[in-house]
Amino acid sequence: MKFLQSMLGGTAIAVLMSGTAMAGGHGSPYEPYAGTTLVINVPAHPHYNAMMKVLPEFTEETGIEVEVDQLQYLKMRERQTLELTKSEGDYDMIAYVVFSKADYIFADQLENLAKYFMDPKLADPSYDQTDLISGYVENIGVAGGQKGYLPGQLGSAYGIPYGSETSVLAYRKDIFEKHGIAVPENYDQLLDAACKIPEVEEGMGGMASRAASGHQASHAFLLHLAPLGGRVFDNQWEPIINNEAGLAAANALKTIVDCGPEGSQTFGPAEAAAAFSQGQAAMFMDSIAFAAGFEDPSKSKVAGKVGYALHPEGLRRGSQTGGFGIAIPKNAQNKEAAFLLMQWLTSKKGDKLVAMAGGNPSRFSTYADPEVQAKYPYSATFGEALKYADPDWRPIIPTWGKINADIGTTMSQVLTEGLDPQEALDGVATRAREIMDEAGYYAWQ
């Protein structure tokens, strides 16, 4: 599935949403922009497929037309990097993966949103920023605060989370009940359950997890690092990934993969989700974006049998934050209209529409909405999980790509070649320090 997407990703799928209806009444804020065609770049992702369903409504309401260029999500950055360095870009709005935030903002390629929210002709007074999920905004939208990539007194917003995700634990209610296993609330229980299941339920792995060499293994490791009390760097940018918490996270990942379904060592997210939805594993702890797929009986053998719980607690609670945000490129040609689209999509109305179409909400109120909860029973749990979403579970800095890849290949060696976890993490820390040193992070010491 993932590969199909990546193949399709090569050829951009442009869909022209044509609208005929006129803009709202006289003096509507949308009127000056009616008839404009916006070109936007978004990933091929369930959330954005849902967005495609609500776009016609935007066009009808505003008269602004939207042309969508969908790409496989890992391919987006290459395309966007090319587009953003041109003097006149083709994209009016882009959806970016959270770890692109650092690169784009550092290279001064995204519009600061302040001037749009200050413009009375553009900003909708009923927008209600406080309702946006704070963990997402901090992680995806804001830069310039603490450590540069986090919010803080001097930070400001460059993007708005749209299609953001956190992690929850999905488990098989029937299997847990059958063997009298309690739903794990902390890491000890989680690891116990993960290894007990293959013993009591023949042919079933404990937990399906990402583990493939590279980005996936790194993601899986970091997923455990934050709740177990660790961080990649301390506040002085010294690597602390090899401390006790790091070792605990590496051991947790190894236990999970060893007790996981067959072939776990090479799973990407799609394969891990497939293993769970085909009944080969009793647990799956990853993005909330997968839930809709598990509940779809045409794709999943476990529809209706899945329970959802908060990401178990280690030393603290800390679920991942990730996914996408939307922003306006500096070189966009229709910035005001693009802002109107952004604002409309992330407004209470737009957010609920996309949630009902199967997307991930960006607002607390959408998760609390009775209609959304009725259609997606897990929404209440997800809304709860979001309170613990950790915006700093991985650093978002320009050198992250290289360090991330190194963590990923080294973790893969721990999982498949029996490399000692402490030795592995020590190696990662040494190399990370070199990379950070070269990038000038220790100039102030």
Added chain:
Amino acid sequence: MQTANVNRLTPYLFLAPAGIIMAVALLYPIGYMIYASFLDWNPSQRIGEAEFIGLRNYLNLLGDAAFRESFWVTLKFAAIVVTVEMLLGVGLALLLDRNIRGMSLLRTLFILPMMIAPVVVGLMWRYMYHPTVGIFNRTLKSLGLEPIPWLSDGNWAFASVIIADIWQWTPFIFILSLAALQSLPQSAMEASRIDGATGWQQIIHIKLPLMMPVLIVTLLLRLIDAFKVLEVILVLTNGGPGLSTEILSLRISRTASEFRELGEAAAMSNVLLILLMILTFAMFAYSKAVEIRTARLRAAAEETAI
């Protein structure tokens, strides 16, 4: 005087378009790459904004254990696949160089793998290697044997990508060797038969030496290709587990897109280019040496005959 000058210039005038195209299409990109390899260049910058850092990218490569590892993996991969493919391809060609009914159909079947797009080959093998639903492990299980961790163990993953590559590219060598075989001078064959050479003797003393120029070019083409293979491995393992299948071209692509270091990626490409050039020169020098030697032998033989 004037006309003489113009006349002298004419050939260059005719050569000019080709020269210009060469310069634009070949030298410019290579020059660009060589220049880029001296820069600290992030894809978010234009090339003019990148900082010139001299040879630091190359020095970094020397100290980069992951690069050395993938260099070694590439050498190992290329050596193994090319050797096995040459043996199999030439062997098959010798075996099938005869008038069998339906030969043309058979030949088409044999070269099918080569015609499939590499991404498709990767996907196909990926599903066949799948730990639970793949055909290999299902067969092993139904025979009561232990399933093999095709892609999830470093050594097996390396073997798996080699198998896929051999499957795809043996036909290339087969088809070229077959063509070479079929164009060998019949007189030499006949002479050897009359002299009472056995089948093996014919192959070793007549056919193989006569095919040698073609084989060397084939070997070279395959070797260059093997150093550059990317898609199949990208789809099959994406370099993993660990770095066990991370060949150089994959490392280059990751350095450019994932690590966002275009300068270092360019430096790696140059190292690969230099390696390939050395190989090519060595190969040509060898074939040249062989040619000179045969020419000398022939001259000597002709002298004694006189």
